[in-house]
Amino acid sequence: MPESIPPSGQVLGLEGTAWNVSAALFDDDLVALHSAPYSPPTGGIHPREAAQHHASVMKDVIARVLPEAEQVRAVAFSQGPGLGPCLRTVATAARALALALDVPLVGVNHCVAHVEIGRWATGFADPIVLYASGANTQVIGYLNGRYRIFGETLDIGIGNGLDKFARSHDLPHPGGPVVERLAREGSYLELPYTVKGMDLAFSGLISAAQESSSPLEDVCHGLQETAFAMCVEVTERALAHAGKDEVLLVGGVGANARLQEMLREMCEDRGAAFAVPERTYLGDNGAMIAYTGRIMLEAGVTLPLAESQVRPGYRVDEVEVAWRSDLGEAVRGEPLEGGRAQGAEAVVEEAGEFIVKRRVGKRYRNEALDRRLIIERTRAESRLLAAARRAGVATPVIREITADTILMERIKGDVLKYAMTEENLARAGVAVGRLHAAGIVHGDLTTSNMIVRDGQCVLIDFGLAHVSSELESRGVDLHVLFQTLESTSDSFAALREAFVEGYAEAFPGAEEALAREREVEMRGRYL
The missing domain is CATH 3.30.420.40 (ATPase, nucleotide binding domain)
Incomplete structure (x- = not known):
């Protein structure tokens, strides 16, 4: 050479x-x-x-x-x-x-190439990237010389899922374009919706769609609306967590007009820029x-x-991005700037010693699906915040509840994503250990949803929480947190170790839950 x-x-x-x-x-x-x-x-x-x-x-x-x-x-x-x-x-x-x-x-x-041709074709500098293709569904951001994975599918890729559904109905390959065409003629059909923090899972959705006896056009419409809403939600969660202002869509499934429309609407409502490369590069x-x-x-x-x-299992986060001189930012913005903050699914406003948290409708989601999620998550949050508090976990005290709004105690402290020290991660470990010991899974265990106050970690945002003593649920909970830490810090190993020490101190079943988390992690190691 x-x-x-x-x-x-x-x-x-x-x-x-x-x-x-x-x-x-x-x-x-x-x-x-x-x-x-x-x-x-x-x-x-x-x-x-x-x-x-x-x-x-x-x-x-x-x-x-x-x-x-x-x-x-x-x-x-x-x-x-x-x-x-x-x-x-x-x-x-x-x-x-x-x-x-x-x-x-x-x-x-291959995955990095999708991101780089997308950046070149659109002129975007530091976007949150939704990479949706056959085998891959990932939300990616850049930090300190590597592309980091904020969230990803825990089972099948979105494109392969659509192909699997198409094969079950003797539709031609690839299935995505056929489903898109049939969906235009259908009406919304309720199907399973599975978001776990910034991760998501499609297998239950695909199985339910395959087994449905509803008209094929309705099934395709419901499948597409549900799967893409899940993708847009996790992208919005990453966008809100990182505070970035660009969203880039790449990968073959990105050619779907409905997915593009949903992402564009989400970005418009958040004041973020959205772009998708021309079809040649998708x-x-x-x-x-x-x-x-x-x-x-x-x-x-x-x-x-x-x-x-x-390297059949070559991960995007294994690549040293030597060709980029910029470091990228993991987290921008400030919590409750001007007394108001817009999270991924709710607007939070100060009201004296209280916080008003109101879940807002999502223009990109089907109206019936949106209404169901708002009601379900508001109820789950109020119920499980109280249950966690009774179990000795520090959480905000609730004052009032409506179908979409919770008035609760304002927690004054440091949001963990702005204060990621080993000491604070150990405190977070104790809080999560107590939560899991009480049979509650948080469901959105990111550093945006933890506040350090007076030497302890307060857990907030229980909208995806549920009651479960299953190892799988606990493993996924931990995986969401570890993935968030790895995507936003170069001190991941030390921070993880500190969290594990606190977690093991508070939860007798820590060893088994951590072992399951490692199994969950390996599912993202392709093919």
Whole structure:
């Protein structure tokens, strides 16, 4: 490989993580792009069959773009995450090309490439990103040289979920566009809605939709409205927690007009900017690999052949983002600025020694779904705040309740997300340990929902709380917190350890709950 790396020039990018094999040339702009997607005759994507397809068309796909090349400076390829056989096919082609052209090899994280081509195409600087594709559903933000995962699916990706539903009704692949078309003719149908802090789960929703005997158009409409509302809600939670003002939608499912509309409405209501790249850059494509490979090349990030093994479980938060000089901000804004704050689902206002918390309607959500969630969450919060307090957990005292509003004690102290010390995390651990010991799961255990006052941690915002002694529920609760810590602090290991010490002190079942949290974490390790 050449020792010197040119500051610019054309980069050839190869994408082939799953269904689409694609090649592109990128200089200061896109020079050439050609794709040859694999479409299974029946059922879903079979990894070996997809890899065989990629191998059979690879030569032609590359040949379609190479004539546009003036001087290729590097070959970039999708190193992961993805289907192992597909990744290996593309990596083999990339190595051969790099050797033949005598240029560096660049291994690109597929998920990061979606984010970077989105930032380039829209001009956004530091957005919260909703990455919605077949295998992936993640909410991503940037901090100190890495893209951090604020939340993600705990089971199936949104695109694969739609495909699974489509197959159960003998609809063609891919299922997303067919569901979108049928949904336009249907009416709302109530289906399971599962949000866990900034994480979400689709398996119960997909199963209920598959088993429904309602008209197909209504099922598609209800499925789409429910799944996308879940995605927008967790994006809004990350946006509110981080205090950022840009939202970027990327990934193949991002082509859905209804999802775009819902995100745009959420951003308009929050005063945030929203953008989605043009369709060319949304689905898996060689352009995103070529562009990301180019900015990596400019930063001196190349890959020796001996280290070019594919990585089917390559996480976005494992990538060192050496090509960005800005650090990004984890948390902006101030709590209750001017006596008022807008959270992800409620407006909070000071009223003397009290706080008025009013859940507001969401324009992006179906009216019936929105009304149900507001009533359910207000009732759950009031009931479980009181139950937690009786169990010795510090919570605000409630004064009055209506269908959408709670008047409660104003807690004066430091919101944990602005005061993340080991001492405060240990206090948080004690509070959560007591909560779990009482058989209550918080459901939205982020550092925005903890206030340190007079040497103890007060838990607030019980809208997603529920009664449960199940290990799974406790493990998910802890996972939400640990994911929030990791996405907003570079001292994650020390903060986590401090929390665990406090948690184990207050909860006899801590060891089992922490073991389950590790299992939950591994479910996000792709494929």
